[in-house]
Amino acid sequence: MSVAVAVWWPLRLARLLAALLRVGLAQALAYRSEFIVWLLTTNMPLVMMLLWTTVAKDAPVGRFGQAQFGAYFLLTMAVRLLTGSWVVWEMTMEIRQGTLARRLLRPVHPFLAYCAEQAAAVPLRLLIVLPLLVVMVGWLGTGQLSREPLHWCLLPLALAGAWALLLSLMLLIGALALYWDSAISLFELWLALYFVLSGYTIPLELFPAGLRAVVTWLPFRFVLSFPVELALGLPSVGAALAALAVQWLYVLALFVAALTVFQRGLRRYAVFGG
């Protein structure tokens, strides 16, 4: 690779990404009402918070007292709202209806466009998440949050990892729609497991030891519980670093799998008259 190419290629990619992000943000703004209502329907953590704080009224459950449960579920809600994606629905619909052609005709890999569109929605997500965090700190103070600086250094990476992991999984299931019309049902299965195994309804610490040892290394934890654990300062520094490495290995593996399935699936992709 010549020096000029080495310098220009990242610059060209950055320009392209900037354009994709601009359009993605414009689209997210065009859908702002639907988007915000959709975000607000994520109320399960609030229900779980009420339930668990009642359980912990007289005595803590493990390390979790009322305040810890409050902080845990509000952070869970914040992470879910911030790192969500909808690409699996969009992709399966585009494949079914043949509108994927629009992306295939452009000299930009469809995955890059999907990723940019999802990333562009993050600022809008922040608009919902930041007030939630303000409410949390106002209610519970900062006493529940980690005092370890390294946890806070790792948190942005863990949040990005959670976002990228879910996105990669969605891209993989979306790519499977090239083979199988009902691929979206796999995502329903993922969601069913996710509700139990990601820490969405029960902190993973409260699982029985044997089950916890397994769940700790399954991908579900890394899309939700792991960033929350960091913010609360639950894992040791060594365990946090190991978890971060595993999280990004999952991201890499799922993304490569998604890319492979997509490229192969295109060979047999056929939409009649579409």
Next chain:
Amino acid sequence: MQGTDLGGAGAAPERVAPAAAGSLITVEGLAKHYRVHQRSAGVAAALRSLLRRRWETVRAVDGISLSIAPGERIGFLGPNGAGKTTTLKMLAGLLHPTAGTVSVGGFRPAERSRDFLHAITLVAGQKQQLLWDLPPADTFELNRAIYEIPRPVFRQRLDELVELLEVGEVMRRPARQLSLGERMKCELAAALLHRPRVLFLDEPTIGLDITMQASLRRFIATYNERHGATVLLTSHYMADVAALCPRIVVINHGRIIYDGSLPQLVRRTRPEKRVELHLERAIPRPELEALGARLVSFEGTQAVFHVEQGDLKRLVTQALAALPVVDLSVADAPLETVLADLFAATPAPAAPGSPAVVAPP
């Protein structure tokens, strides 16, 4: 005198197929076969299909070969399901062929290389490329970034397209609020900003009113002449292909059944001319039959003959001399009739691998 305008925008040559050496697009034995699940209606059939699935192979495109020179305008004609759109999609790299080879400007479309995608565009009348909730101007801007068009060049091209297509006003309104015609014009503008060398147009005028159809046809012809782009068009509107395409390729049951010019197709399929007489007053039928041509209809003061080209002059001369003629027109058979005859003459192949293609003369 009235007649069918077969020449259209370009005076159609007799046989347009170019030599393969100078071709931009070369297709050899191209095929696309789909395996589709079959079952009858009803719950019982649905349950049976759970245990035993029946599959059928649909031969959407079944071994077509053609060669297209740079700058040609070609119309693909055929009934629904004939394989036109599938062919276009394989040429545009959207579908991988089951068999055969395709080369477009030296590229293998299925690889969808960056340079190939920069060189082509596909506009489908029934599928939109514009970002639905944003003004077309945003799609134009996105395409500028995607195709890496320098800003001064982009401005110049956009000005040209906006002027030709008259979309200056509408490009700032959300795409979903535009009329079908306005949207189609913006689709074309978005698709042409990167100045593609090959345009695949899949029923671009579908659903548009006659004025808008004519306007889009004029634009496509102008664009082709100005920039030398190759145009491959499918349409169910005969006026589109008659006006735009000196060469037509007729596809039926996934095979090419004609490749040549429209006038030649008409002469071959329906060699007789249609002569229509309007008379001053009603006359007895035998007086018309006495002219010695095939009288196909006679109502009131209007008579229609079908006559061989060689006998045309005699018939017209005799009719003008012997009958109270107030108006007379000579025309080829309507294109719709010609194509219906052609499709009827090519039933579906009985078995795979049966002999293909009625070769052009």
